[in-house]
Amino acid sequence: MRIVELDTFYKHFPEQEKAESAKHIGHFNIFKIEDILTPGGSKLSYSRRAFYKVSLVVGHSKIHYADQCIEVEGSVLVFTNPMVPYFWERISTAQSGFLCVFTEEFFNRFENVKDFAVFQDAANAIIPLDTAAASYFTALFEKMANELNGDYALKYDLIRNQLTELIHTAQKMRPATGTPYTGSNAAERTAHLFKELLERQFPIDLSSQVIQLRSAADFANQLNLHVNHLNKSVREITGRTTSQLIAERILQEAKVLLKSTDWNVAEIAWSLAFKESNHFSAFFKTHTGLSPAKYRLDQND
Numbered sequence: 146m147r148i149v150e151l152d153t154f155y156k157h158f159p160e161q162e163k164a165e166s167a168k169h170i171g172h173f174n175i176f177k178i179e180d181i182l183t184p185g186g187s188k189l190s191y192s193r194r195a196f197y198k199v200s201l202v203v204g205h206s207k208i209h210y211a212d213q214c215i216e217v218e219g220s221v222l223v224f225t226n227p228m229v230p231y232f233w234e235r236i237s238t239a240q241s242g243f244l245c246v247f248t249e250e251f252f253n254r255f256e257n258v259k260d261f262a263v264f265q266d267a268a269n270a271i272i273p274l275d276t277a278a279a280s281y282f283t284a285l286f287e288k289m290a291n292e293l294n295g296d297y298a299l300k301y302d303l304i305r306n307q308l309t310e311l312i313h314t315a316q317k318m319r320p321a322t323g324t325p326y327t328g329s330n331a332a333e334r335t336a337h338l339f340k341e342l343l344e345r346q347f348p349i350d351l352s353s354q355v356i357q358l359r360s361a362a363d364f365a366n367q368l369n370l371h372v373n374h375l376n377k378s379v380r381e382i383t384g385r386t387t388s389q390l391i392a393e394r395i396l397q398e399a400k401v402l403l404k405s406t407d408w409n410v411a412e413i414a415w416s417l418a419f420k421e422s423n424h425f426s427a428f429f430k431t432h433t434g435l436s437p438a439k440y441r442l443d444q445n446d
Contacts, residue, residue, distance in 0.1 A: 150195045154246065170301050171251030173308075175290045178202055178242040182235075196246050197258060198225045199311065201274075201282050204240035208233055208271055215271050220279035222272040222315055224263040228345055228367065229270075229338075243286035245308070252305060259357075261312050265367070269320045278318070285311050335378035339364055343391065347398050352412045356395075359418040361387040396432050399425070403441040410437045 151172060178200075200223045208215045208223060210231040220242070225231055227249075252258040262269040274282065289307050292300045342364055346356040358364050364387065365372040379387045395417050402413045414425030429437045 151246070151248070154194070154196070171248040171253075172196070173245065173247040173251045173293070173301065173304060175243060175245040175286065175293055178240055178244060181244075182240060194225065194246075195227055196248050197227070197252070197264065198244060198246050199223070199308070200225075200242065200244040201279075201286055202233075202240060202242040202244075203279070204235070204242075205237035206233060206235050206240065210270060217271070217273060220274040220276075220282075222274060222282060224270045224312075224315070226259075226264045228342060243283070243290070245286070245289065247308070251301070252308070254305070256309065262316055263312060269316070272315050272318050272320050274318075281314070282311065332378040332381045335368070335370065335375060336382035338368055339375060339379055339387065340390075342367060343394055347394065349398060349402065349416050352406075352408050352416060355416055356418050359391070361391070364391075392428075392432070396429070399429055399437070400440070403437055404444045413437070 201220065202217075202223065203220045205218045206216075208217065208221075208231065210223075210225075210229065216236075223233075249258055258264055263272075264270070285307060289304050292304050292307070297303065342358060346358060349356070358367060361376055362372050365375045368375065376387050379385070379390065383390065399413060399417060402408060402416070406413075408416075410426065411422040414422040417425060419425035419428070426437055429435070429440070433440060435443070
């Protein structure tokens with residue numbers, strides 16, 4: 146599945162200037178929807194973005210997000226994150242509104258963007274707006290745009306606060322509900338999204354990095370699915386259980402870390418989301434017949 150980086154995003158809109166900020170601040174930029182629309186719309190395909198995005202769109206469209214399709218008319222807020230793939234299908238040619246893009250580094254100076262429900266799963270990510278709410282969020286986007294174009298020395302701190310206000314206000318509202326895809330194609334899509342989310346957590350490059358999705362229930366929650374539906378779809382397409390695939394991928398990463406790093410077993414266990422290092426050791430020995438220490442010793446001989 147294609148991953149759209151920030152530089153690739155800007156290549157689609159050469160007339161839009163990429164806002165530059167100090168590297169330690171991260172990236173933030175804001176656009177008017179009508180300024181970045183492409184004639185006839187873009188090619189429809191699922192992709193993930195390597196950044197976060199909040200969109201306020203006015204118009205008739207369909208949002209294909211994770212395992213759901215949500216048709217919207219009027220105004221809608223959409224929150225997307227680097228974990229879940231999606232695409233936007235324009236129905237009407239007349240579309241307006243705003244979107245802002247930002248990196249995790251930009252937001253996380255004071256709060257963790259991943260902690261907000263609107264960025265955690267499809268169930269909270271799409272919020273229809275009435276006239277009053279649309280006016281409120283439009284004014285908030287305009288404030289952020291004005292600050293971005295201003296020369297206030299601490300403008301990025303102020304924008305971050307305005308973005309936080311936007312997120313909190315949205316979370317108090319009722320999200321839209323979509324129509325789950327059905328049939329064999331739906332099982333393929335569900336299994337594919339599961340594999341994408343699983344693989345997205347790897348490789349582990351830093352000992353401070355911890356995988357967030359560890360169980361079938363974790364993945365089901367991220368995709369806004371019942372865990373039984375996820376398990377059925379994955380087994381139908383792969384012939385394996387969800388838990389088996391998760392365990393195999395964690396075992397694969399454990400072997401890589403034992404061979405290629407000098408991290409101790411407790412550090413590796415923590416990165417792989419085991420609460421206790423002895424739980425990791427038991428897991429590893431069950432699947433390989435060796436303790437992590439013995440496996441590492443054999444690999445280095």
